[in-house]
Amino acid sequence: MTDDDLVQHLLTTPGRWAVVGLGDNPSRPAYGVARYLQELGHEIVPVHPRAETVHGAQGYPTLADVPGRIDVVDVFVANERVGGVVDAAIEVGAPAVWLQLDVHDAEAEERARAAGLDLVTDRCPAIEGRRLGLPRA
Numbered sequence: 001m002t003d004d005d006l007v008q009h010l011l012t013t014p015g016r017w018a019v020v021g022l023g024d025n026p027s028r029p030a031y032g033v034a035r036y037l038q039e040l041g042h043e044i045v046p047v048h049p050r051a052e053t054v055h056g057a058q059g060y061p062t063l064a065d066v067p068g069r070i071d072v073v074d075v076f077v078a079n080e081r082v083g084g085v086v087d088a089a090i091e092v093g094a095p096a097v098w099l100q101l102d103v104h105d106a107e108a109e110e111r112a113r114a115a116g117l118d119l120v121t122d123r124c125p126a127i128e129g130r131r132l133g134l135p136r137a
Contacts, residue, residue, distance in 0.1 A: 004132075006120060007123065007132070008134075010072055010098065010118070010125075011129050011132070011134055012040075012134065013071075014042060014043075015042055015043070016042070016043045016044075016045060016069060017034075017045065017070075017072045018045045018047050018066055018074065018094070019033070019034045019037070019045065019046055019047060020048075020075050020076060021047070021076030021077045022044070022047065022048055023046070023048045023052050023059075024052045029100070030076040031054065032126065033074070033100075033125055033126050034046070034054060036125065036129065037074075037125060039136040040125075040129060040134060044057050045057060045058075045066050046059035047060055047063055049061050062088065063085070063089060063091075063094075064088060064091065069093075070092055070093075070094040071094065071095060072094065072097070073088075073089040073094045073097045074100070075103055079104055079105055083107065083108040085108075086105070086109070086111055086112050089112070090117065096117055097118070098119075098120045099120065099121045099122065100124055101122055101127075103122070104121070104122070109121060
């Protein structure tokens with residue numbers, strides 16, 4: 001699957017997205033992206049140490065605390081924390097990881113690929129969805 005095919009597949013297949021780093025601060029990029037994902041028809045799960053409820057969705061402090069399946073782990077954390085998030089995504093059995101713009105960790109990305117996860121890097125779902133002309137729910 002090409003990068004564009006994977007992006008389109010993840011954005012158009014209804015799923016449960018764990019948004020790591022999503023808090024209730026509307027000035028943060030994760031806040032707007034999570035709303036956009038909901039508008040596309042996805043369920044969001046905020047993952048933040050304060051476990052805040054955001055956009056009506058119950059938050060959890062870690063990926064391991066999230067009950068049920070996770071289809072995509074969307075990562076909004078500093079680069080030094082990416083490795084731990086990717087390892088947690090592998091542990092919980094998430095099939096896909098999406099690293100936001102300027103979120104990088106080459107070793108963690110390689111671990112994700114080696115574990116068989118779909119991986120999108122250095123892209124934003126809201127930008128990509130608009131670029132692809134995806135309709136909102």
